[in-house]
Amino acid sequence: MKNDDSSKNADWTRRQILAALAASAGTAVAGVSQAKEIAKDPTKIPGAGASKLGARSNFESPERIAAFGVISGTPLHELHGTLTPSDLHFERHHAGIPSIDPGSHELLIHGLVERPLKLTLADLLRFPAVSRIAFLECSGNLQIDAGEETTPQNLCGLTSQSEWTGVALSTLLREVGLRPNAQWLLAEGSDAAVLSRSIPIEKAMDDAIVAYAQNGEALRPGQGYPIRLFLPGWEGNANVKWLRRIEVSDRAFMTREETSKYSEPIKGGTIRAFSFTMDARSVITTPTYPQSLERGWHEIRGLAWSGRGRITKVEVSVDGGRNWQDARLAGPVLTKAHTRFTLPWKWAGGTAELSSRATDETGYVQPTRRALIDARGAGSIPYHLNPIVSWLVEADGRMLYKAEPWG
């Protein structure tokens, strides 16, 4: 039985609570976790009883933004720490979310292997499990023409973080035995797009996971249930969901998703292909639009991450980039993972401009949008755009996104 928020059931819910509390062993009623009515003094009335499924406080209603039926963005500015609740993890799908029976789903591995193999989910669960906390980001994660009334969620909500659990892909590739000329593999989903991407064998053997769990439970359908490819630090599209086939080859397959899409024109007349790694990036999550500040102490908080390793530094400016100071990094700082940065800040009134700038362990420093455009050209959109972004504090404390033209 689920908690019911509708007001007409408020009394019944309350009666259930009382009945549950009156029952000697607490077995009378299950599933009620919150009293609908707010006690004036919660220390003077018994609270709600045990339930089978937890639920958010009735006072909390974080939601994704869902657009065009194919994309859902994480409310970065409403979350804390570094782990994204599974139901708020961003999603992008290319032909909808399939409904798959885990009992009949199989993974085929074939091609340049010694022993082709078909594995059920039950088989996969018997291999050694690996878990890691890592971000997952869509490579098209910047709304370049965003106006000033833009939240971090609207601007770049297509990044999220989970603990992913599954079988190391290297374990499965050792199981089938790679032929000496194995160079690439095709990962293919069983969604209606039969989405497919070529992945270099080096990455597959290094840290790729065939994941069946996210944050301790089975994958959500929108995340690839029952299994997906997870490639730490690499663009979301290559992390093929609803994985059903891996074909090993001596060369890339040149699928539509890695040629016509997910490639970047670069000035000088080239197209950058197989640009998998997500460069270092940061964004302040609070305070940002739509908040209004009161004078006094606040904490500037945000997220920083790099697909190339650990974040080593995040600098924050409150004066439009004239001066920068190091933010604190909340440990442990994990490789290829969202890292929370914080900086206490006293707003004494007047205008301010808050920005953040990440550095990763390769020495890469998050660029300005001008530096990105100078390096690639203004038409090199919409993938792998990771510029420094800023938030304006108006004299009355209202906050806005600093909208800037692209190009």
Place this chain on the structure above:
Amino acid sequence: MNRNTRRALRIRRAVTSGLASVLFTSACGIANLGPGAETPSLPASQPGAHPPPGDPSHFALGRTPTAQEIAAWDIDIMPDGAGLPEGSGTVTDGRALYIQQCKQCHGLEGGGGPFDRLAGRLPDESFPFALDPLAKRTIGNYWPYATTIFDYTRRSMPMNRPGSLGDDDVYALTAYLLYLNDLVAEDATLDRESLPKIVMPAHHRFTPDDRRGGPEIR
């Protein structure tokens, strides 16, 4: 001989005859993305090459799929044409199919609609995309391989009935889309031999990712 075996033989023949190396080094750019066949790729120091201490070398889980099972799922088409099925299609047949099944989303003659514009050529030396955010990337001015049209159309299109097109239909649609992009003649017929021979205008522009981390912004 099942399709997969035929395909393996075809690949092996291509490799032996040097066709693969010609195909993959004839144009600069994406040819650099892999050294091609016969080059051992993984050094012994490759992470994951050896089981971690305590793991057996094999777990003996799963089962060997039949050749039919593999063939049923092995739908991808390689740039050299490996995987292309029997059959053929004409521009004329493709035009009729396009009007029925594609025009609604992609517009009259591939000119674009609710979804991607598919047709449009530029002079060969013109490649405005890095400088002009509004320039439309089409099959004719951006896609590097003609085989990708077949692969994608057969696996994913039309959006409301994916996988419903027969191989002849997909050849016909591919022919029509290439015709709209001035890459085949109006009386053209495409099949597994002719399709991979079409060289796409933007083919030579694809280059490997040169970002490496470190201080340089690329």
